[in-house]
Amino acid sequence: MDKNTTMAEFLPTWVEVDLAAVADNLRAVKEMCGTALMAVVKANAYGHGTLPIAQTVEKAGADAIGITHLDDGIAMRDAGIKIPILLVGGVFKEEIKPALTHQITLPLVDRTILPAISAAAKALGQTLQVHLKIDTGLGRFGIFPEEIPALMAEIREHQNIEIEGVCTHFAMSDVKDDPLNELQMERFEQALESLKILGVQPKWIHAASSATAYYYPQMRYNMVRISESLLGMGTGSEDYPFPENLKRTITWKSRLISVKRYPAGWGISYGQKYHTAEDEWIGIVPVGHGQGYHRADCNKVLIDGKRMKAVGNVCIDQFMVSLPKYYEPGTEVVLLGKQGTEEILPEDLRACWKVPLSNAHMIDRTIPRVYRE
Numbered sequence: 001m002d003k004n005t006t007m008a009e010f011l012p013t014w015v016e017v018d019l020a021a022v023a024d025n026l027r028a029v030k031e032m033c034g035t036a037l038m039a040v041v042k043a044n045a046y047g048h049g050t051l052p053i054a055q056t057v058e059k060a061g062a063d064a065i066g067i068t069h070l071d072d073g074i075a076m077r078d079a080g081i082k083i084p085i086l087l088v089g090g091v092f093k094e095e096i097k098p099a100l101t102h103q104i105t106l107p108l109v110d111r112t113i114l115p116a117i118s119a120a121a122k123a124l125g126q127t128l129q130v131h132l133k134i135d136t137g138l139g140r141f142g143i144f145p146e147e148i149p150a151l152m153a154e155i156r157e158h159q160n161i162e163i164e165g166v167c168t169h170f171a172m173s174d175v176k177d178d179p180l181n182e183l184q185m186e187r188f189e190q191a192l193e194s195l196k197i198l199g200v201q202p203k204w205i206h207a208a209s210s211a212t213a214y215y216y217p218q219m220r221y222n223m224v225r226i227s228e229s230l231l232g233m234g235t236g237s238e239d240y241p242f243p244e245n246l247k248r249t250i251t252w253k254s255r256l257i258s259v260k261r262y263p264a265g266w267g268i269s270y271g272q273k274y275h276t277a278e279d280e281w282i283g284i285v286p287v288g289h290g291q292g293y294h295r296a297d298c299n300k301v302l303i304d305g306k307r308m309k310a311v312g313n314v315c316i317d318q319f320m321v322s323l324p325k326y327y328e329p330g331t332e333v334v335l336l337g338k339q340g341t342e343e344i345l346p347e348d349l350r351a352c353w354k355v356p357l358s359n360a361h362m363i364d365r366t367i368p369r370v371y372r373e
């Protein structure tokens with residue numbers, strides 16, 4: 001079934017999202033890990049669309065959803081998402097009240113936010129449950145393991161904050177044999193031990209994102225936090241292949257809008273970086289860097305089931321493709337995903353564009369998504 005929009009109307013450019021594949025990926029990762037699973041839904045679910053992905057993962061059995069921007073969580077609650085939602089990044093003190101109103105669990109990433117959390121708990125007349133983040137080496141959010149005794153003393157003074165979860169996040173788990181992985185594991189164990197000595201036994205311990213969950217099974221504890229694996233990007237790693245138990249989830253399509261035969265030596269696009277070698281058919285695709293299709297010399301698309309080279313600089317709204325023959329305007333072009341037996345992978349775009357894998361899915365939000373369940 002299609003949601004959001006349908007192919008009944010003519011679309012010049014669109015993104016097909018395979019929600020069944022997202023659900024299958026979630027079940028595959030959960031089964032492999034044998035733990036609870038928090039689906040991390042950030043940055044428009046890496047181009048898939050926040051709400052349809054949130055609804056899909058809830059239906060497929062996610063135990064919680066992780067977000068980094070409060071607005072996303074509020075939109076999820078407004079759309080009827082019932083499972084726990086956690087802020088997995090930081091939180092501003094101004095966001096505490098709206099987060100609690102929408103039953104969104106707060107992170108505890110540094111000591112400065114404690115008084116504001118405690119004041120909110122007091123105003124509600126409740127004990128608030130938070131997830132304590134430990135910075136074991138990522139150099140982002142979290143307290144250092146050695147700060148735990150002082151922090152716990154402060155928490156106990158407030159008397160209205162409980163540690164429901166303890167977590168950390170890895171910096172190098174997608175890089176095979178990086179020594180920081182071992183070090184982060186040791187530091188996290190040390191943090192858990194300090195908490196245990198102080199009598200803190202959190203309900204949830206979570207440390208593994210996609211790569212960690214696959215390559216460091218000992219770090220799965222009782223919950224994993226997963227995003228890329230659910231969304232067709234595997235473990236986001238250049239060192240490891242796309243896992244066999246996962247599926248691709250997205251196809252970005254457009255159509256040729258104009259096709260013209262050029263004489264030899266004609267310059268194509270701004271900067272005139274490409275000149276036709278001989279008489280050459282050139283097609284125009286109505287997508288550009290304004291919609292998230294980056295400017296690069298290695299862009300390729302699929303037309304008629306074959307790989308074809310984009311030529312000349314990508315413009316803000318268009319790019320040009322060298323064609324082996326005339327194709328009718330309206331002919332389908334695949335920018336990412338499969339056509340026949342050929343496929344352009346997110347990894348191909350990452351390599352060509354020299355961006356992180358998730359950026360390969362940063363397709364402009366205004367491009368219609370066609371959802372298939």
Ligand SMILES: Cc1ncc(COP(=O)(O)O)c(C=O)c1O
Pocket residue numbers: 040066088089169208209210211225226227228229235236
């Ligand atoms: C704190 C946190 N946990 C989990 C994830 C999910 O990571 P992955 O996409 O590698 O599964 C992210 C992703 O950015 C994150 O920031």
